[in-house]
Amino acid sequence: MMITEHLTASLNEQQCAAVSAPPGNLLILAGAGSGKTRVLVHRIAWLIEQSFASPHSILAVTFTNKAAHEMRARIESLLRCPMHHFWVGTFHGLAHRLLRLHGQETGLNESFQILDSDDQYRLIRRIQKQLNVDETKWPPKQVQWFINKQKEAGLRPHQVPNQDHSYFIETLLRVYHAYEEMCRRSSLVDFAELLLRSLELLQSNAAIREHYQQRFQHILVDEFQDTNKIQYAWLSTLKIPTSTITAVGDDDQSIYSWRGACIDNIHRFTRDFAPVTTIRLEQNYRSTQTILNAANAVIANNCNRMGKNLWTAGNDGHLILLYPAFNERDEAFYVAESIKQWLSHGNGARDVAILYRSNAQSRILEEQLIDKQIPYRIYGGLRFYERAEIKDAIAYLRLLVNRHDDASFERVINTPPRGIGNTTLGLIRDIARTQQQSLWHSTQNLLAQRSLSARAANALAHFMQFINDLAEDIDAIALGELFATTIEKTGLRSFYQKDKSEKSLSRIENLDELINAAAQFQAEDQNASKLNAFLAHVALESGDEQVEQHIDCVNLMTLHSAKGLEFPLVFITGLEEELFPHKMSLNDPAGLEEERRLLYVGITRAMEKLVLTYAESRRLHGVERYCHPSRFIHEIPEDLIQSERARVKVSRPQTQSRELIDTDLGLQMGQRVHHTKFGTGTIINYEGHGPHTRLQIKFDQTGTKWLVASFANLEIL
Numbered sequence: 001m002m003i004t005e006h007l008t009a010s011l012n013e014q015q016c017a018a019v020s021a022p023p024g025n026l027l028i029l030a031g032a033g034s035g036k037t038r039v040l041v042h043r044i045a046w047l048i049e050q051s052f053a054s055p056h057s058i059l060a061v062t063f064t065n066k067a068a069h070e071m072r073a074r075i076e077s078l079l080r081c082p083m084h085h086f087w088v089g090t091f092h093g094l095a096h097r098l099l100r101l102h103g104q105e106t107g108l109n110e111s112f113q114i115l116d117s118d119d120q121y122r123l124i125r126r127i128q129k130q131l132n133v134d135e136t137k138w139p140p141k142q143v144q145w146f147i148n149k150q151k152e153a154g155l156r157p158h159q160v161p162n163q164d165h166s167y168f169i170e171t172l173l174r175v176y177h178a179y180e181e182m183c184r185r186s187s188l189v190d191f192a193e194l195l196l197r198s199l200e201l202l203q204s205n206a207a208i209r210e211h212y213q214q215r216f217q218h219i220l221v222d223e224f225q226d227t228n229k230i231q232y233a234w235l236s237t238l239k240i241p242t243s244t245i246t247a248v249g250d251d252d253q254s255i256y257s258w259r260g261a262c263i264d265n266i267h268r269f270t271r272d273f274a275p276v277t278t279i280r281l282e283q284n285y286r287s288t289q290t291i292l293n294a295a296n297a298v299i300a301n302n303c304n305r306m307g308k309n310l311w312t313a314g315n316d317g318h319l320i321l322l323y324p325a326f327n328e329r330d331e332a333f334y335v336a337e338s339i340k341q342w343l344s345h346g347n348g349a350r351d352v353a354i355l356y357r358s359n360a361q362s363r364i365l366e367e368q369l370i371d372k373q374i375p376y377r378i379y380g381g382l383r384f385y386e387r388a389e390i391k392d393a394i395a396y397l398r399l400l401v402n403r404h405d406d407a408s409f410e411r412v413i414n415t416p417p418r419g420i421g422n423t424t425l426g427l428i429r430d431i432a433r434t435q436q437q438s439l440w441h442s443t444q445n446l447l448a449q450r451s452l453s454a455r456a457a458n459a460l461a462h463f464m465q466f467i468n469d470l471a472e473d474i475d476a477i478a479l480g481e482l483f484a485t486t487i488e489k490t491g492l493r494s495f496y497q498k499d500k501s502e503k504s505l506s507r508i509e510n511l512d513e514l515i516n517a518a519a520q521f522q523a524e525d526q527n528a529s530k531l532n533a534f535l536a537h538v539a540l541e542s543g544d545e546q547v548e549q550h551i552d553c554v555n556l557m558t559l560h561s562a563k564g565l566e567f568p569l570v571f572i573t574g575l576e577e578e579l580f581p582h583k584m585s586l587n588d589p590a591g592l593e594e595e596r597r598l599l600y601v602g603i604t605r606a607m608e609k610l611v612l613t614y615a616e617s618r619r620l621h622g623v624e625r626y627c628h629p630s631r632f633i634h635e636i637p638e639d640l641i642q643s644e645r646a647r648v649k650v651s652r653p654q655t656q657s658r659e660l661i662d663t664d665l666g667l668q669m670g671q672r673v674h675h676t677k678f679g680t681g682t683i684i685n686y687e688g689h690g691p692h693t694r695l696q697i698k699f700d701q702t703g704t705k706w707l708v709a710s711f712a713n714l715e716i717l
Contacts, residue, residue, distance in 0.1 A: 007042050007049065007078065011035075018279045019043045023052050023218070025276045026246040027269055031308045032295070032604035033286030033566070036248050040222055041071055043246065045078040047218055055086040059216040059238070062090055063223045065540055087216070091231050092191055093540050095198035099189070100536075102208055106201050109187035111402045111532065114539035118391065119407040120144060120190050126410065127178045130433050138171055146172050147179060151192035152230050152260050154199065156180070186406045186438055195230050202237045213240045224249030224269070228260035236272070245273055251306045252299050255560060255598045257590075267306070284310045284604075286566050288317025291610050294636045295603040301635055302593045310604070319642040321611040322633065326694050326708045328364050328618045333710070334644075334692065335571050336368035338611065339554060342569055349375055353555045353567040355602050357580040361573060362556055375553035380561035385538050389496065389507040390514055394538055396486050400471045401532060404438035413439075416495035419459040424452065440464075466490075479530050480519025487511050559602045570606035572599070575614040576627040599632050612641075665709055667695070672717040678702045680717065 008016045015035060018028045019042045030036030044060060047053040062068045068089045076083050087094060096114065103110050115123065124147070125140045127133075133143075150160050157176040162169045183189065189197065202209045216238055221227070224247035227235075239245050247269050254263040270276040284292055292310040299305070325331035339352055354365055362378065369376045384390060392415050395408040403409075414420045431442040443460055446452055452460070470486060477485070487493050496507045523533035555567065559580075574580055580599070585591030603610060612633065617626050667673075671683045681699030686709075688694050693709040707714075 007046050011039075011042065012283050014279060014281050014283065015039050015042075018281065019046050021277055021279065023047070023244050025244055025273045027266075027276050027278045028246065028248045028281060029278065029306055029308055030248055030250055030281040031284060031310045032250065032253065032601070033284040034281035034310075035285055036222070036250075036281060037067070037071070039281065040220060040246075040248050041074045041078065044071075044218075044220060045075050048075075048079060053218045055083045057215060057217040058086060058088075059094070059219045060086070060088040061094065061219070061221045061235075062088065063226060065090060065093060067222065068093065090540065091227075091234065092194050095194040095234070096536055096540065098198045098201065098212075099194065102201060102205075105205055105208065106197055108189070108197075109402075112187040112189050113398050113402055113405050113408075114194070114536055115183070115188045115190040115407060116539050117144075117191070118386065119395075119411070122410065123182060123188075123407050124175065124179060126406075126429065127175055127182060130429065131174060131178060133171060133175060138168075138175070143172060143175050147176050148190070148192045149260070150176065151190075151196045152228050154196060154230055154233065181436075182406065185436070186404050187402055188405065188407065192230075195234060199230060199234050199237065202234070209237065212238055213243065217243045218246070219243065220246040220248070222248050225251050225254040225263060225266045226256050226261045227265045228262055232262070232265045239273065250308070252302075252308065252597055253563065253601050255563065255594060255601055257594055263594075267304070278306075280308055282308050282310055284312045286607050287312065287604060288314060288608065290317045290319060290640055291603060291606050294320055294610070294640050295600050297637055297640075298596060298603065298632055298635045299600045302596055318609050320636065320640055321609070321644050322641050323611065323613045323644040324629070325613055325615045326617070326692070326706070328361075328615050329368075329711055330692060330708050331573060331613050331615045332364045332368040334613065335365060335573065335611075336372045336374060338571070339369075339374055339569075340372050343374070347568070349552045349554045351568040352571075353379075353557065353562065353565070353569070353605060354571045354573060355557060355559050355562050355605070356573050357559060357582060357598075358574070359558060361579075365556060365573070369554060375551070376556055377551065377553050379555045379557035379565075384510070384513070387507070387510055389492065389510055392492060393483070393487055393490075393511060393514055394535065396467075396470075396490055397483070397531060398535055399467055400474060400486075401529075401535065403440040403467070406432070406439045409439045412490070413463065416491045418463060418491075419455060420463070421456070424456045424460070427452075474529075474531060478519070479521060479534060480515055482531070483515045483518040487515065559598050562605050563601055566605055566607055568606075568608045569611070570602070570609070571611045571613065572602045573613045574618075575612055575630040575633055576618065577630055579618070579627070580630055581632070596632065611644075665714075666716060667693075667709060667714070673697065673714040674717055675699070675707070675712060675714055678705055681705075 008019060011019060015038070018026070018039050028036065028039060030039065040060075044058060047058070048055060060068075060071060062071060072083055072086065072088050075086075087097070089097070099106060099108060099112075103112065121140055121144050124144050125135070128135060128138065128140060128143065150157075157173050157180060160169075160173055160176070162173065183193070202212065219235065219239060221235065226249070235245065247266065249266050251263060251266050254261060254266070257263070270278065287295075287310075289312050292312055296309055323331070323334050325334060335354060339349070342352060343349060356362060356365070366376065385394070392412060395411040398405050398408040399412065410425070413425065428439055428442045428446060431437075431445060432439050435442065435445070443464060447457060447461055447464075450457070466489070470489065473482060473485065493508060493511060496511075518534060521530070521534050521537065523530050559572070578586065581592055581595035585595045614629050614633070615627055617624060667683065669683055669686070672680065673683060674680045675697070678697070678699045679701045681697040683695055684698050684704070685696035686693055695707050695709050695712065695714075696704060697707060698704045
């Protein structure tokens, strides 16, 4: 069989058209579950096999490192040859590669380090303290957001407009200026800086720009709807009339405006890169037709769509279940009970996802899962490289490479505790600020002046000598051995071994896994320092999900975290006005449309069964409120939904022959009961059955109330 046939034989008509389209600018509108990654991989392989492109001339941009690694492996498998000189990666990863290759032209030290989000926050806090900027008025998280937002817009401190001469903005800019200077002095580059500085390099250096414009004759970008302003400018700078660009994305799945994604980028693509061929992938390989019909019906209410209608060659499947819960406890109880039944039929826990709009919703769900002994994980929780013990070990290694990395110096100077207190550290900071030098240099000066107490001086001198001694072994021993030695000699392992708790044992296991990761690491660039390459890999990988796939447990996550995933059984909880859609979006048409896209993403995660729930009353953020069902529920056709709660109205409040309501609790119509809060009353009505039974009770002193039988703790009189 010819390779060309191999590349197209397994594709449907739309996929085949996208893969084999003649070279030119191409927009592939790929609906959820339509096989977009497959199409992108086969498109690259087809261009190479047909001799339209060489691996050297292709630039492929993905949104996660995992996707980049998978893409390279799949293309190599299709073509049965290694893909040397093929540039594939995330925007940040590719920008980092550019800066490593051309650091001199950008003014960067060759040993510059990437500053991750947590270390960036710590550095900003330290700068605010130096500048006497009140954290209560200018919260560091807000300052961090401001700085990153300006960089994503391509603005340096002197370029940020402040026409009103706002003191608030002026103070933010003062911190931004100081932050830039600190990063320059310490050879640190944050995530936003990677993109901005690489863009500035391409825009200001004609020779470098023209080299890459001529080299990358075929640019392919995945998840195009998630690109931000600076990423779009980055791509536009590389694109020239003689090269082609392929954008793969779905405007109906644009849900990240809060982190800078601009849905207008995919809308303007056909205008900015005209002429453009547009191909729609609408056949879905994931969900039943009932689920797809619901998704299509919901998203049809949005304006300015580029248009798609998902369909499947599979069956209609189950109706969508809708459970109107009495309150959030009833909702969580129902979800947990449903999962318990699912598991009792031999299904896997990992095949279940519980989705919610707000993290605050998870607590009660977790309680019910724990109560029913159902294993679960919070998907997208603390990732491996973000765990404190891992960041401590990495900081030591970063300091070996670059003594002037202030963020790393500050993190490990007294971790584990070595008798260097806040007073000594404050003195080091003051000298660093006054002399405009790194913390390492300031410490050297302090020791030379002999102005410290003997205890503090000894501790600092020992620490600095230890770092210098350890650095001598960087090139002499294997990377895994270097990490193992560092973890042992720094005292991190013995520090955690002192505590016999499960948490500390877990931290030791994490440190061992870090050594494994270092030992198994293979750098793409064999000429680069292996330690430098690994540290860059860690910083870039920290944005990817780290979930142990081998553990069979239910997945809890926000709807934003669910993008790109799929599960046989999906619960979407909290479908109430002001919760989903969120109250912050109700008066914003664009925000409301993004909320609807978020539900579209949630619905299309379900493969076989979809369950929607809402609560008639909910205690959220400490306040109990009565809720209205989400408008989105009413946008799903009624013939696709099956309601899960039977409503029974009884007109006879009291009779001689009382109607049995709940066998387990012994409750009957007309029965006199006592409630600890509302007092004594009579059961006059009920709805539902079993544990979900809802009682209407007329209390003697407090009037009529509706209570859930299993939670009311009623005393029968």
